[in-house]
Amino acid sequence: MKHKFPLTTFFISSFYSRPKQTMLQVVLIIAFIYLYIQLTAANVAIYFLGDIQEYMLYNLVISNILVFSLISYLSISTVFHYHEFDMMASLPIKPERIVASKVCSSLIVPICISIVTQIPTLLFIVISMEFVEAVKLLLFLPISNLFTTLLLLFILSVINRFRHRFVSKVMYLFSNILAVSLVMIAFAVFVKQNLREGMGLLFSEIELSSISELKGSISILLNLMYETNLHLPFIGTIIREFTSSSFSWMFFFLIGLLIIISSLLFFLITKNIAINYFINGHTDISQTSRKKSRMYNIKSEWGYYLQRELWVIQSKAYFKMQIVLGLLFPPVISFILLITIQTGWLLLDTESVYFGKYFAYALLLLSCMNNNSGTPYSREGKYFYLSNYLPFNPRTIFFSKVIVASATSMIAIITSFLVYSLLGYMNMDSFMMMLIVLFLVTCYNLLAPIYDMKNPSTEWGNPSEAVKSNPNVLVSLCYGVPVIILIVLIHFVFLLLGISSFWSTVLILMLSVFFTFALIHWLSKTFFRSRIAS
Structure with a gap:
């Protein structure tokens, strides 16, 4: 071979392949x-x-x-x-x-x-x-x-x-x-x-x-x-x-x-x-190739589409690990953060009206970091193109992916707030902040898959290329993050204008609910209708 270190060169070229x-x-x-x-x-x-x-x-x-x-x-x-x-x-x-x-x-x-x-x-x-x-x-x-x-x-x-x-x-x-x-x-x-x-x-x-x-x-x-x-x-x-x-x-x-x-x-x-x-x-190799997916006889269209999405996740151990990380990462980091505050490692004023909001929005950031919703179409790999020729409803496929990603995020958020409550920080304002974060993470999961749906990266050799090495992850952040940033900025502007913590939280909760249902309506009635028509 022409290379001095052929094996090392081989591994470098296979590990760090350039996107096609x-x-x-x-x-x-x-x-x-x-x-x-x-x-x-x-x-x-x-x-x-x-x-x-x-x-x-x-x-x-x-x-x-x-x-x-x-x-x-x-x-x-x-x-x-x-x-x-x-x-x-x-x-x-x-x-x-x-x-x-x-x-x-x-x-x-x-x-x-x-x-x-x-x-x-x-x-x-x-x-x-x-x-x-x-x-x-x-x-x-x-x-x-x-x-x-x-x-x-x-x-x-x-x-x-x-x-x-x-x-x-x-x-x-x-x-x-x-x-x-x-x-x-x-x-x-x-x-x-x-x-x-x-x-x-x-x-x-x-x-x-x-x-x-x-x-x-x-x-x-x-x-x-x-x-x-x-x-x-x-x-x-x-x-x-x-x-x-x-x-x-x-x-x-x-x-x-x-x-x-x-x-x-x-x-x-x-x-x-x-x-x-x-x-x-x-x-x-044996654990990677072993198939453990099951098919349940559910008399529901949504049931079959959700099973299809779960089958994609179960097809690779790496995809399942991403879900596990999405479930564990926010509550574990929340627990460590709150313990460091209680033990005096971090000197933060827990009585401040801003403390609960900082915690909630930090939790929102942690939930978005794992980004399960950023590359759901790329994860399908070669099976993605089959869905274009089989009589599948693209809108139902999309929303089944959103449901799975949102369910993962919601479980992690609720678990984190349970930790927050067990350590004695929960109140009505914090409960409303939890609802705000749940709606905002749903907004994020509704917007993040759009680019990957249009431009999936399906030519991958190993599962990590479909998720963490996929540039679509970065683009999905550009789709999902702006709405979150806008609402968070509005919340702190309300507080700076002198609106009370309770009423500013109520207004942001109403705004989050409005954005979530507006996005669902736009995607259902306008976005997919125009795509199907074209």
């Missing part, structure tokens, strides 16, 4: 440019508000959070997915070599993205004539990113070693997500236990009443975060050496130590995955 539709390519490029501009804007602000040490720390933290998030998001469909198993199992290639190539290919793209986002940082540091800091950034940042990703992959590889013992793919995926969550919680507890000042001080210094106070608050917050991190065991030593204005033997020792630990982690990851590669591959 030109429109989707354009959307993906625009989304990347937008995110890059956002990160650069934040970089500029931090550069002018903090000193060089705080600026270096900020970029170290942001880059590692970025690669941690990317690996958490992508590892399930790259390193720990066995889509290549049927092809590779019969070839005379050792499992260790296959796994090593998969791990390398999964690391390259996230670390490259992290490095690209640091180009403005490097330019600012060079312009400031801080050449020592620039060299440190070039040397240390990629190594720290590599260490972060390999540490997470090592933890997940231990779970993968026992992949064949999981009764279903959903349970395995859930275990991976739980492991990632526990890593974040463990790190938060570690920071909390070693803070001298306490988390409350970090938030008590923030003032938002004017632009000048906001700038001052950010500067104080950066300084407090820097000083706080210096007191963390081992991490403080790394930060002190990384942000200093001179080289020392300790800096190069830390680089060497991280390289040695990373090499050891890479070796252990490869061994953990390769040791049961064949049995885990057979298990993954």
Whole structure:
């Protein structure tokens, strides 16, 4: 083969395939440019508000959070997915070599993205004539990113070693997500236990009443975060050496130590995955191809269409996992948030009229983030085109997808408000806010599938390409979010105008009900009628 590393090249090309539709390519490029501009804007602000040490720390933290998030998001469909198993199992290639190539290919793209986002940082540091800091950034940042990703992959590889013992793919995926969550919680507890000042001080210094106070608050917050991190065991030593204005033997020792630990982690990851590669591959393939869908004899048109939608979701374990995440993510995050408030980690005024509204709208955001309604037609894959030639009602198909997505969101929202109530925060205003969120999430689910219905991305090799790697997700946000933003803005305008919390909530509830039924009427009577006619 012409490539020096053919297996690694093969996995990179299969993991990160470019969308075939030109429109989707354009959307993906625009989304990347937008995110890059956002990160650069934040970089500029931090550069002018903090000193060089705080600026270096900020970029170290942001880059590692970025690669941690990317690996958490992508590892399930790259390193720990066995889509290549049927092809590779019969070839005379050792499992260790296959796994090593998969791990390398999964690391390259996230670390490259992290490095690209640091180009403005490097330019600012060079312009400031801080050449020592620039060299440190070039040397240390990629190594720290590599260490972060390999540490997470090592933890997940231990779970993968026992992949064949999981009764279903959903349970395995859930275990991976739980492991990632526990890593974040463990790190938060570690920071909390070693803070001298306490988390409350970090938030008590923030003032938002004017632009000048906001700038001052950010500067104080950066300084407090820097000083706080210096007191963390081992991490403080790394930060002190990384942000200093001179080289020392300790800096190069830390680089060497991280390289040695990373090499050891890479070796252990490869061994953990390769040791049961064949049995885990057979298990993954058999669980993916096993059909467990049932057909119930329901004498109702809606019953059959809803069963069709449930069949699509049950066809892939990844789709079922998306539903499970949609059910669990909002209540779990709500519980963690409320517990941190009650224990004093976050100093928020729970007696304020704004507290219940902030909670409700944050819950709405969490419910929309999983975005089950953004790509329901793409999930059908090759079966999508059958519905165009069979005597199916496109309007009923659409609304059955909306019902399933909305039911998932509603269960999660009601469960979250039950947690809110059990912790003693529920009142009449909160109950009305719950109704508002239920109607608004329905509005979102009514609008989000429209683009995917018109331009489904059905040519996917694995289920993740139909959901999380699908640019239609970004476009669906542009369809569904504006109505939500409009109503939320109107709500806070009412409060700023002096309308009481109760009556402003009543008015927004009425507005949410109106928007929901207006959308249903428009979609039923106008939108689909014109599509059927054309």
